Amino acid sequence: MNVPRITDMVTFLQAAGENIGDELELDQLRPGDRLLVRTKNTSYLLTITGPHLAQLTTDRSDRPTGPVQIQGCVFGQSRMIKPNHLFCGGALEILFDGGRQTFTTTPIQAIQLLRTDPPAPNGASPGPAPAPA
Numbered sequence: 236m237n238v239p240r241i242t243d244m245v246t247f248l249q250a251a252g253e254n255i256g257d258e259l260e261l262d263q264l265r266p267g268d269r270l271l272v273r274t275k276n277t278s279y280l281l282t283i284t285g286p287h288l289a290q291l292t293t294d295r296s297d298r299p300t301g302p303v304q305i306q307g308c309v310f311g312q313s314r315m316i317k318p319n320h321l322f323c324g325g326a327l328e329i330l331f332d333g334g335r336q337t338f339t340t341t342p343i344q345a346i347q348l349l350r351t352d353p354p355a356p357n358g359a360s361p362g363p364a365p366a367p368a
Contacts, residue, residue, distance in 0.1 A: 258322040259346050261287055261305055267351035272327050274341045279327065281305065287319070291329065299338050304330040309339055321346055 264270065270281040270289070277298060281289035284302070291303045307318040308325030321327060327340040 257346055258320055259348065261307070261319045261321065264348075265351055269349040270321075271345075271347040271349075272321065272340070272343055273345040273347075274327075274343060277340065279340065291331070299329070299331040299336075301331065304334060306330060306337075308343070 259270075264283045266283055266285060268283040270283065272279040272281065276295075278294045279298070280292045281303070282292075283289050287305050289303055289305060291300055293300060305321075306328040307316050308321050309316045309328050310325060316328060317325065321343065323343050323346060326342055329338050330336065331338060
């Protein structure tokens with residue numbers, strides 16, 4: 236099979252654009268948000284703790300768990316990464332073990348986000364509801 240060689244990132248993205256699917260920008264996440272990333276065989280639950288930082292749990296004992304740094308998504312079998320983004324069709328890349336080890340998933344099939352309550356205006360904490368008059 237003769238597969239054309241794609242050397243330009245823009246060409247690659249245009250060719251793969253219809254396969255990438257939904258995308259999430261990591262800068263949109265807030266501490267407390269929960270992000271479920273599902274691949275063919277594994278579900279990764281990331282509870283956001285800070286910018287690009289999360290507490291990871293999975294449904295498999297042979298996957299990393301604990302504090303991680305979310306790097307972004309890699310394209311196919313390459314090491315080209317789209318930092319700060321996750322998208323269906325790409326592989327989630329995280330750092331764990333204090334940044335000493337890198338883990339890359341198989342292609343993402345679904346991304347689900349459960350947001351924390353929106354912050355109160357002016358940073359004030361929501362207090363109890365006023366008593367009826």
